[in-house]
Amino acid sequence: MSHLSAHISDSNSDDDFDEGNIEQISIPGPNASKGDFMEAVKALQLEVQRLCAENRTLKEKNKVLLAEKPKRKRRVEAPDELVAHEQTISLYARKYGMTVEMFPDNELLTKKLPDSPTPFNISHDRYKTAATQESAFLDELYSHFPERVHRAIQSVYFKDLVHKCISDARSNEIKKLRGVAGDIFDLPAKYFANPSFDRASIVEIQKMLGVSGKTQAYKIFPPLLFPGLQENMTLKTVFGNWILFAKILRASLHGVTSLHQEPCGGSKTNARKWNFQQVTPGSIAWAAVIAIFLLSPDSEFPGSGVGKSSTISYKDLFFQYKKMLIMKWDTRRIKNIMASINNHIFGAAKLSTLNPAGGEDFSDEINRAMLALDMSSDSEADEVPPASLVLPAPVSLALPEGPGLNAALVNQPAEEASESASRAAAHTNVEADEADVDEADGQIIGRGRGKAKTRGKRAVATHSNIRRGHSQKVT
Numbered sequence: 001m002s003h004l005s006a007h008i009s010d011s012n013s014d015d016d017f018d019e020g021n022i023e024q025i026s027i028p029g030p031n032a033s034k035g036d037f038m039e040a041v042k043a044l045q046l047e048v049q050r051l052c053a054e055n056r057t058l059k060e061k062n063k064v065l066l067a068e069k070p071k072r073k074r075r076v077e078a079p080d081e082l083v084a085h086e087q088t089i090s091l092y093a094r095k096y097g098m099t100v101e102m103f104p105d106n107e108l109l110t111k112k113l114p115d116s117p118t119p120f121n122i123s124h125d126r127y128k129t130a131a132t133q134e135s136a137f138l139d140e141l142y143s144h145f146p147e148r149v150h151r152a153i154q155s156v157y158f159k160d161l162v163h164k165c166i167s168d169a170r171s172n173e174i175k176k177l178r179g180v181a182g183d184i185f186d187l188p189a190k191y192f193a194n195p196s197f198d199r200a201s202i203v204e205i206q207k208m209l210g211v212s213g214k215t216q217a218y219k220i221f222p223p224l225l226f227p228g229l230q231e232n233m234t235l236k237t238v239f240g241n242w243i244l245f246a247k248i249l250r251a252s253l254h255g256v257t258s259l260h261q262e263p264c265g266g267s268k269t270n271a272r273k274w275n276f277q278q279v280t281p282g283s284i285a286w287a288a289v290i291a292i293f294l295l296s297p298d299s300e301f302p303g304s305g306v307g308k309s310s311t312i313s314y315k316d317l318f319f320q321y322k323k324m325l326i327m328k329w330d331t332r333r334i335k336n337i338m339a340s341i342n343n344h345i346f347g348a349a350k351l352s353t354l355n356p357a358g359g360e361d362f363s364d365e366i367n368r369a370m371l372a373l374d375m376s377s378d379s380e381a382d383e384v385p386p387a388s389l390v391l392p393a394p395v396s397l398a399l400p401e402g403p404g405l406n407a408a409l410v411n412q413p414a415e416e417a418s419e420s421a422s423r424a425a426a427h428t429n430v431e432a433d434e435a436d437v438d439e440a441d442g443q444i445i446g447r448g449r450g451k452a453k454t455r456g457k458r459a460v461a462t463h464s465n466i467r468r469g470h471s472q473k474v475t
Contacts, residue, residue: 082152089152090165092145095274097166098173098252099283100144101137102318103305104166108134109159113142113150127323167303173252174290174301180256181294184247195299200309205295218312220320224291239325242337245287246344249279252287253345271346279341281329285321289314 025043028036096104118125118132120140125132142150152158182189187204191197199205206212208224210231223229227240239245247259253271254263263269270276293314298307305315328334 082155082157085149085152086161088146089149089158089161091273092149093162093165094169095270095276096141096144096162097169098270098286099274099276099280100140101282102166102170102286102289103315104141104162105137106159106163108137108141109162110154110156111138112154113138117142124327126326170301174293176256177248177251177290177294180251180259183259184244184251184291185295192294198297199295200297209292209295216310218292218296218310220317222292224295225288239284239288239334239337242340243344244291245284246341248287248290249283249341250345277346279338279345281322281325284325284338284341285318288321289318292317 025040025047028040114135117139118135120126120136120143126136127133142153145153149158177184178192178195179189181187181192185208187202191199191202191205200216206216208222208229209216210219210222211217221231221235221238223231224244225239225241226232226237229241230237232238250258250263253276254269263271292312293301293307296307296312297309298312300308302308302314306313325334329338
C-alpha cells in the first residue's frame with residue numbers, strides 16, 4: 001500500500017480550469033510492491049493523457065476568442081519615404097496643435113493645396129465664406145510644414161500621425177499645467193492636482209467662469225478673459241487679462257519652473273525645439289481654451305471638443321478666439337496685448353517684433369466684441385499698457401502687420417535674424433526658405449528664403465509662407 005501521497009495539482013487549478021480539479025494520485029512508498037508501482041504509473045499516464053486533451057480544448061477556445069476579439073486600429077501602412085519623415089512631421093505637428101490649430105479638420109488634413117489659395121494671413125479674406133476658410137486653412141497647413149513632407153499631407157498616414165501628436169502633446173501640457181495651476185490662477189493647488197476635484201462647488205472658480213448655481217450656462221467670454229475679472233458688457237477689454245495667457249504659455253514653452261525663475265534656455269523646452277520666439281493668434285486662443293478647461297468641472301480634455309461634464313464646446317471657443325484675434329491683429333489694443341505677452345514670455349527684446357460647421361452660433365457676441373475693439377483701437381485712454389514698460393521707438397525693420405504666423409526674421413535664431421537685418425539695411429535681397437529640422441536633436445532650426453528689401457531709409461520685411469513661390473509683401 002501507499003505510505004506517501006502527493007497532490008499533482010496547482011493551487012490555482014480551480015480558477016484556471018473549468019473541467020474540474022486534477023485527479024489526486026497516490027504515490028507508493030518504499031516498501032510497496034511492484035504491482036503498486038505499476039498501478040501508480042498507469043494512473044499517472046492516464047492523467048497526463050487527460051491533461052493533454054484538456055489543453056487542446058483550451059487552445060481551440062483561445063483561437064475562437066482571438067478571432068472574435070475587436071481589432072485595434074493599426075496605423076495605416078505608408079511608403080518608406082513617408083515613414084522616413086515621421087520625426088519631422090511629429091515635431092511640426094506638436095507645434096501646429098499649440099500655435100496654429102487646436103482642432104484640425106480631418107478631411108482637410110488630406111486635401112491638396114489649391115493652385116491659388118486664400119492667404120491665411122490676410123484677415124479680410126480668410127473668413128469671408130466657408131470656401132475661403134477652407135482655402136486659408138490649407139494655405140496655413142502647407143505653410144507650417146516643410147515642403148519636403150507636403151506629399152505626405154495627402155495621406156491617411158499623415159492625418160493619423162498629426163492627430164496623435166496633437167492629442168499626446170496636449171495631454172502632456174495639461175498634465176504639467178495642473179501641477180502649477182494654483183500659481184497661475186492664485187488658488188489652492190488642491191483644486192487642480194486631482195482632475196476629478198469638484199471645481200463646480202468652488203465660488204472663486206465659478207466667478208472666473210461667470211457661472212453660479214447648479215444650472216450653469218457657460219459664456220463664450222467668461223470674466224477670466226477680462227482684466228481684474230471685471231466683465232465688460234461692451235467687450236471693449238476682452239483679452240485684457242493677458243497675464244493669464246502669458247503664464248500658461250510661458251510654462252508650456254519654457255517649462256513650469258520658468259513661472260518662478262528666468263528660463264534656463266534648455267534645449268529640450270518647446271520654445272527651443274520649435275524655434276518659437278513670438279506668440280501667434282493660435283497660441284493665444286490655445287492658452288485661453290486651456291485656462292477655461294483647467295477651471296471647468298471636466299476631468300479629461302475631450303477629443304471631440306465638447307466637455308463631458310460641462311458641455312463646453314472648446315472647439316467653438318478656439319475657433320472664435322482665433323478668428324477675433326486674426327481679424328483684429330492690427331488694432332492698437334491687440335498689438336499692445338501681444339507685446340505684453342511676448343515680453344513676459346520671451347523678454348523685453350521681443351517687444352520690437354510684433355465658424356466650423358455645426359458649431360454654436362456666437363455671431364452676435366463676436367460682432368459686438370470686434371466692434372468694441374475697433375472703437376477702442378483709436379482711443380489712447382483705452383489702450384492696454386504693455387508689460388510694465390513703454391514700447392520702444394520703431395526699429396528700422398518694419399513689423400508684420402498681419403497675423404504674422406511665419407515672420408521669417410522673427411522666427412530665425414538670434415544670430416541669423418541679426419545677419420538678415422544687416423543684409424536688408426545694405427539694400428540686398430535675402431531669400432528665406434522653410435524652417436528645417438535638425439533630425440539628430442529634433443529641433444526646428446531657421447533657414448532663410450523670403451525676401452527683405454529696403455526702400456529708401458525704411459526696410460520692409462516680407463512674410464515667408466514657407467512654401468516656395470508664395471512669399472507676400474507686407475507694407
